[in-house]
Amino acid sequence: MTQHSDPVWMQRALALAQQGLYTTTPNPRVGCVLVNAQGQAIGEGFTQPAGQAHAEVMALRDAAARGAEVRGATAYVTLEPCSHQGRTGPCCDALLSAGVARVVAAVEDPNPAVRGQGLARLRAAGVAVTVGVLAEEARELNIGFFKRMNQGLPWVRLKIAASLDGQTALLSGASQWITAEPAREDGHRWRARACALLTGIGTVLEDNPTLNVRGVDTPRQPPLVIVDSRLETPPDAALFKPARAVWLYAAQAEPKRMAALQAAGAQVRVLPDAQGKVDLQALMRDLAAQGVNELHVEAGHKLNASLLRAGLVDELLVYLAPLLLGQGRGMTALAGFTALGEGLPMAFHEITPIGPDLRILARLRG
Numbered sequence: 549m550t551q552h553s554d555p556v557w558m559q560r561a562l563a564l565a566q567q568g569l570y571t572t573t574p575n576p577r578v579g580c581v582l583v584n585a586q587g588q589a590i591g592e593g594f595t596q597p598a599g600q601a602h603a604e605v606m607a608l609r610d611a612a613a614r615g616a617e618v619r620g621a622t623a624y625v626t627l628e629p630c631s632h633q634g635r636t637g638p639c640c641d642a643l644l645s646a647g648v649a650r651v652v653a654a655v656e657d658p659n660p661a662v663r664g665q666g667l668a669r670l671r672a673a674g675v676a677v678t679v680g681v682l683a684e685e686a687r688e689l690n691i692g693f694f695k696r697m698n699q700g701l702p703w704v705r706l707k708i709a710a711s712l713d714g715q716t717a718l719l720s721g722a723s724q725w726i727t728a729e730p731a732r733e734d735g736h737r738w739r740a741r742a743c744a745l746l747t748g749i750g751t752v753l754e755d756n757p758t759l760n761v762r763g764v765d766t767p768r769q770p771p772l773v774i775v776d777s778r779l780e781t782p783p784d785a786a787l788f789k790p791a792r793a794v795w796l797y798a799a800q801a802e803p804k805r806m807a808a809l810q811a812a813g814a815q816v817r818v819l820p821d822a823q824g825k826v827d828l829q830a831l832m833r834d835l836a837a838q839g840v841n842e843l844h845v846e847a848g849h850k851l852n853a854s855l856l857r858a859g860l861v862d863e864l865l866v867y868l869a870p871l872l873l874g875q876g877r878g879m880t881a882l883a884g885f886t887a888l889g890e891g892l893p894m895a896f897h898e899i900t901p902i903g904p905d906l907r908i909l910a911r912l913r914g
Contacts, residue, residue, distance in 0.1 A: 608642060
């Protein structure tokens with residue numbers, strides 16, 4: 549094997565990791581390719597749902613099923629092989645036992661329980677190690693996992709569907725449908741990849757949404773998080789119908805309302821701030837502690853503004869329709885600024901046509 553072929557095989561490993569986009573949470577999405585000295589792929593795999601085999605073990609199993617000799621091969625992995633005993637054994641030990649001669653990792657694992665230790669163990673055993681091949685692509689695939697490990701917070705993606713003049717609804721609240729069906733279908737794919745979905749009590753009371761994943765081939769419905777300071781969520785709300793966890797965050801613990809919501813299936817957590825509302829910073833840290841890497845927000849303009857003011861939003865996922873609505877409800881309820889320099893600076897990360905609409909990914913700078 550020559551190093552000039554490393555990006556080619558790592559690209560294949562990244563494609564494999566994509567196959568776990570909807571299923572690996574709270575673990576990162578990882579792919580692995582085993583390549584022999586003749587430059588032939590002899591085993592492939594990607595990380596399975598939590599508690600099941602990681603990418604390296606899946607690739608070794610694939611090689612065994614093919615009857616391939618792994619000894620002396622190169623393993624291309626999109627994330628450093630783990631070195632600790634969790635729900636599965638250390639992947640670096642599995643590679644060592646198989647006799648792999650070289651490991652190419654896209655990026656070091658940010659998990660403090662692993663960070664650099666898997667690579668160090670491989671080097672100590674005489675395995676040649678290369679790190680940094682397609683590192684940015686590998687980080688991007690697991691952007692939420694990296695943030696959770698480094699900051700103790702999830703990556704927060706704020707989804708908005710709006711007209712060209714920035715309205716998300718008419719003054720009456722009517723909003724179905726501003727964007728076309730392809731954009732709505734694409735939005736469900738973004739829901740499916742999230743570790744949890746979040747909305748506010750305003751959206752629950754006004755729209756009675758289900759807020760589940762539909763039309764996407766996924767075995768997992770992400771938990772739904774509701775910001776509901778006064779426990780106003782109706783126990784018979786449509787959101788309780790899908791089979792998934794519902795986490796309700798409140799600022800007060802009124803016993804009867806709490807009991808009714810718990811009977812409906814909600815897990816209620818009380819996290820008040822000094823103003824008698826839900827402490828959004830504490831909420832995010834609590835979600836991270838539960839393994840939420842990517843949080844997908846579909847809320848109203850008031851909660852959108854609260855999250856932005858608190859500095860908790862990383863990215864806007866905006867579907868922009870070629871439509872003018874005039875006066876209506878905007879994307880956020882941020883107060884007017886007195887100077888242009890007070891605005892929240894953002895950078896366009898990606899702009900993609902989706903049917904007749906545009907999908908814009910914009911990230912908060914800093």
